[in-house]
Amino acid sequence: MDKSSLMRIGAFALLATLVFAWYQYRQPRFRAGDMAPDFEVTLADGQKARLHDLKGKYVLLHFWGSWCGPCRAENPKLAAIYQKYNGQGFEVFSVGIEKTELAWQRAIERDGLTWRHHAMESADFGGSASLLYNVKAIPATFLLNPDGDIMGVNWQPAQIEKTLAERLATR
Numbered sequence: 001m002d003k004s005s006l007m008r009i010g011a012f013a014l015l016a017t018l019v020f021a022w023y024q025y026r027q028p029r030f031r032a033g034d035m036a037p038d039f040e041v042t043l044a045d046g047q048k049a050r051l052h053d054l055k056g057k058y059v060l061l062h063f064w065g066s067w068c069g070p071c072r073a074e075n076p077k078l079a080a081i082y083q084k085y086n087g088q089g090f091e092v093f094s095v096g097i098e099k100t101e102l103a104w105q106r107a108i109e110r111d112g113l114t115w116r117h118h119a120m121e122s123a124d125f126g127g128s129a130s131l132l133y134n135v136k137a138i139p140a141t142f143l144l145n146p147d148g149d150i151m152g153v154n155w156q157p158a159q160i161e162k163t164l165a166e167r168l169a170t171r
């Protein structure tokens with residue numbers, strides 16, 4: 001092999017390593033099967049809440065932002081799932097990654113996010129829940145079972161609904 005071929009192979013290997021490292025950096029810290037760690041936040045209504053307050057229910061831990069197009073497109077689907085399964089043992093715990101409280105509150109109202117558990121964190125992904133779960137991109141979701149174990153990470157709304165339909169039908 002000549003020197004230029006070796007340089008190209010080396011450059012490709014370096015690029016592949018950097019892409020893999022970037023991908024790993026952006027992955028949530030926890031995966032399906034892990035116990036979801038607890039955290040405490042102040043909700044939009046001013047009350048304190050812990051994630052583990054919802055043990056005994058299926059919970060969607062939902063990181064999103066009013067400024068995030070994919071989040072806003074997903075929100076009405078999550079709101080419909082919440083409306084359908086809330087009375088059957090399903091809750092949503094949302095953490096808004098935000099710059100302004102007003103934009104966050106408007107998005108909650110406009111997107112029909114009627115659940116009680118809404119918290120807001122810094123838009124730089126430096127809030128305690130974002131750091132704990134290693135959330136660096138949104139939307140990010142974690143579906144928890146009633147024991148607080150993570151069942152799925154970053155599932156599409158259709159997969160969340162399918163799982164809830166299967167699990168809650170047998171309760």
